Amino acid sequence: MGVSNKITAILNFMALMCSIPIMAAGIWLASKPDNECIHLFRWPVFVLGVLILLVSLAGFIGAYFNKQGLLALYLFCMAALIILLLVVLIFAFTVTRPDGSYAVPGRAYREYRLDEFSKWLRDYVTDSGNWQKIRVCLADSDTCPNLTQNYITADQFFAAHISPLQSGCCKPPTACGYNYVNPNLWINPVNPSADQDCFLWNNDQNILCYNCNSCRAGLLGNLRKEWRRANVILIVAVVVLIWVYVVACSAFKNAQTEELFRRYKQGWV
Known part of the structure; x- marks a missing residue:
């Protein structure tokens, strides 16, 4: 050679x-x-x-x-x-x-706005056919159930650096004013915010905030x-x-x- x-x-x-x-x-x-x-x-x-x-x-x-x-x-x-x-x-x-993330007062984690991410990514995940498949897949994963195993008190949860996906899909947006019971269970506020996501949140473990724009934004935050x-x-x-x-x-x-x-x-x- x-x-x-x-x-x-x-x-x-x-x-x-x-x-x-x-x-x-x-x-x-x-x-x-x-x-x-x-x-x-x-x-x-x-x-x-x-x-x-x-x-x-x-x-x-x-x-x-x-x-x-x-x-x-x-x-x-x-x-x-x-x-x-x-x-x-x-x-x-x-x-x-x-980057569609923003800081939340009194929280270690960040929350996410869908309209501040790339238009191409937004269009992909907001397509009704795509999101329905993604939503079902997320609901079947252990992304949200893991939170209830790792955090007990509100102080523990609010001080946690949870993932963008967990922040957007597993809890209601902080601005909605829901009261903490556990990471996947929240009590409805007396005067909820007018944000559409506040009305989409559901304590049913198969629904949570998987239909919310905050969940779509959290997914994009994770991808980013x-x-x-x-x-x-x-x-x-x-x-x-x-x-x-x-x-x-x-x-x-x-x-x-x-x-x-x-x-x-x-x-x-």
Whole structure:
């Protein structure tokens, strides 16, 4: 194996290693309750990681066994995957940039306004067909029941840093003035706020605030928080992959030159 092919093999091994944190980020995202209920966002990062793994493995084999055709295919496919990963990154950053959260006096957690999130995300979750499926999925999850196991008193609950999803779906908005019994059980106020969500809240564990705009907003708050974290890993991975790709292109050209020189010495050309 020539020097250039050795370099290419090493670089492909590095690219192969880069696919592991990408797949890990994809699995982490897919395991979250909100992503479990929104299939559009559940597996794309993991699938990208798997494809990078397979392409890197093909490039490693091509470099190790001096298969120039396989190396050329690797370079083409890796370029396409890097572009696709960049598109996913830019799209995720763009749609998660607006933050609809706001502080609530006397509460450690934040609450969320639907109209302050990305219009694309708002349109997706407020679509009646999409939300009905998401709502049923959330009601079947342990997102809200877990709160009653972790917090007993009002002071404990109000001092808790609960997730955006729990803040929006598992309790009525603070402005409604409901009185705390437990995280999923609240007493109606004498003079409720005019906010529509205040009338949608129900102590039935299958209803709670799953029909509220605050729940939709909390779902988007969760998505934003999780994707912002995943983006850090993806940015590092794509920078490394671009560097590996540029060096691999140079090594591929050198390998072709080495092959032509070898053939020339053997009198093939």
